[in-house]
Amino acid sequence: MKRRAFIGGLAATSAAAASFPRPAISQGKRQFRLASTYNSSARGYSTSLRRLVERIRLATEGQIEIKIFWPGEIVDAFDSFDAASRGDVDMYYGSEQYWYKRKSPGYAFFGSLPYGMTVTEHEAWMEYLGGKELWRELSARYNIMPLAAGDTGVQMGGWFKQEINSMADFQGLRYRVPGIYGPIIDKIGGQSVSMPGGKITEAFRNGELDAAEFVGPWADREKEFYRYARYYYWPGVHSPMAMQAIGVNMQVWNSLKPEHQKVMELACQQERRDMTEDYYSFHGLVLQQLIKEDGVRLRQFPDEVLTGIGKAAGEVIAEQVQGDELLSRIYASFMNARKRLLRWGSYGDESFLVGRRLPFRYGPAGDVELIRPKPVDSRFLPSGDADQMPDPSAEPVITNTITRI
Secondary structure, X not given: OOOHHHHHHHHHHHHHHHOOOHHHHOOOOEEEEEEEOOOOOOOOHHHHHHHHHHHHHHHOOOOEEEEEEOOOOOOOHHHHHHHHHHOOOOEEEEEHHHHHHHOOHHHHHHHOOOOOOOHHHHHHHHHHOOHHHHHHHHHHOOOEEEEEEEEOOOOOOEEEOOOOOXXXXXXXXXXXXXXXXXXXXXXXXXXXXXXXXXXHHHHHHOOOOOEEOOOOHHHHHHOOHHHOOOXXXXXXXXXXXXXXXXXXXXXXXXHXXXXXXXXXXXXXXXXXXXXXXXXXXXXXXXXXXXXXXXXOEEEEOOHHHHHHHHHHHHHHHHHHOOOOHHHHHHHHHHHHHHHHHHHHHHHOHHHHHHHHOOOOOOOOOOOOOOOOOOOOOHHHOOOXXXXXOOOOOOOOOOOOOOOOO
16 A cells, blocks of 8 residues: 555654664664564554564665564464563564453553543653653563554444343353453453454354454454444444554664664654554445445444443453552553543544534535534533643542533
């Protein structure tokens, strides 16, 4: 796929490389092995990873070459972290939420946290409010240098064989979910199932699942989940963003020249944005295809379900960080940043999006079916004290407010 973003990002990373002495860049070639958690055909994920690897190769003038190994070629998908940690491979690629149970609950904050932050908010926390430094401290425990390298953006709630009308419908529901969303589903009475995305379709076919979430329309349609579960639910409050990462073996990272480390950081940073743009550019079109061509029934989770999941999420997240000093610091940092960013979000993006859905003509009429807003509950509007920013040292709390549309 040819993209202006690729050209622009390449120019930026190439410029960074060119700012260093040419002799350092022109010395010996390095070849690395990367174990991916996603299959070679995984729409969006494999595209993004291939683009990133090529960007790094071009920006370093061929001095860094990364060979991708797909699940099963060297290790299975969920074994890639350990392989990179041990040095069996040089790096892994996947969602950090996959390591929540296998390594540390702290990874949920860097993969996707239910009712957490949007992509933009999470980037702000990572880059300017201390998140990245805490992530690196956590990963250093496992001999890994982590780099944010992609993000799908907000996801859908998932595919269900039966409608969800109340919390009671989750009782005994076999629901494929990732990361910390698993114990949340268990807490409300469901049966969470953890498996790589590449195995979901087969599990549906074999009757092993009642529901599953993956990403959103673009990736989901390719896997044909709609053949087994006709109800497609939104919003994906479990995953307001889903950051992907490359985790580099620490000895490998330390062996890189400083200029190559910088190029890799910049290339990964650019790819996080490019991946989000990829998904956003296709989701709307593919969602229409799912509805009009495949007979998918789009449904919105009831308020009871959204608040029930939110309450369980707050309890589970707080429980998971107990007894670990680093996890407690990650939790406090994340929650304080969330409160600070939520205040602006109420006046910024959220209020704009509500206003944009109002029923007025904007240019030529198209065939896009807009979801019109219901009257906004005054409880969910900003309180008017915008100048009162939260005290960063205050006890972190989880605030959940949903505006129905």
